[in-house]
Amino acid sequence: MDQDVLHIAGLRRRFGATVANDDVSLRVRPGEVVGLLGHNGAGKTTLVSQIVGLLRPDSGTIRVDGTDAIADPGAARRRVAMQPQAQAPIDGLTPRIAIEIAGRIRGLSGRDARAAATQLAEELDIAQWLDQRALPEGRGLSGGIRRLTAFAMTVAAPTPLLVLDEPTNDIDASRRRLLWAAVRRRGDEGAGVLLVTHNVAEAERIVDDLVILDRGKVVASGSPAQLRGTGDNDLRLELQLPPGAADPTAEPADLPVTALQLVRTGRRVLLTVPATQAAQAVTWATALRDQGRLDGYALGPTTLEDAYLALTAHVTNTESQEVSDV
């Protein structure tokens, strides 16, 4: 525990009748990137707000780099830099000035802060906007460039712990890739990183461990490989249904393959099937497609997204989603 850069144990926080964090425990070691996943309302922002002292827990402990973040939030805040989910208020500033100010606040010399702004602009490919002013109502700089600027402000000076709340929101695919690499690099350089994201598929490639929150509770944690669980023995069959089509998996007992797990999300059905049944799965899905009952299908290795959807599958949003273990 003493080596943990973040150690949370038994954390509870309620808002009236809502238990936003329910006995949450997690740890981040130096050099580790830990992803925090969960649907809207799962309790992620409540958790990170307590780490940086914006909210007080009802009970439990939070230690940041060895300091008690509840008893001494000021000392903890010096050891953690956080990128909040809300856009940083940089209207009137250029990204260069905003990054330099953030670096100076965190103790960099003027020279080091200037060097950090230049280096981060290169790393995140935002050099062409570095001296463009952000204007009110989102003018001047796009949401993606503002978000990358906020990330650069967060990492401008090194801290033992980084907390990033949805850092890839609004960012285009090619710069997202740069951002993920930049996050991983901070871990490789020794920082502990707690990364809140909805982007399961992309986060999987850079995190060491994941913690999945659901309705305030940790429902699973471990490495992506541990959470995928099934190793090389199983495959994922994804069926894409045409609009309004009947679900060909509605009667799991009648399927020509063994569905170890079945998740329906919108017009997608994700089945986990034994690798030994690959040929049957392809034959079945090809026949369904040829009958016009599927738009298409894909058979491949199981992914973390499948495990995540299965663990949190009670949630209903715009897309209906349900899961069955068959």
Ligand SMILES: Nc1ncnc2c1ncn2[C@@H]1O[C@H](COP(=O)(O)OP(=O)(O)OP(=O)(O)O)[C@@H](O)[C@H]1O
């Ligand atoms: N200040 C507050 N007052 C009342 N309820 C709150 C407050 N903040 C959060 N909640 C409730 O606590 C629960 C957890 O919210 P939280 O914002 O932590 O979730 P989240 O996982 O960060 O969601 P999102 O992905 O949408 O940001 C939700 O039910 C939310 O409505």
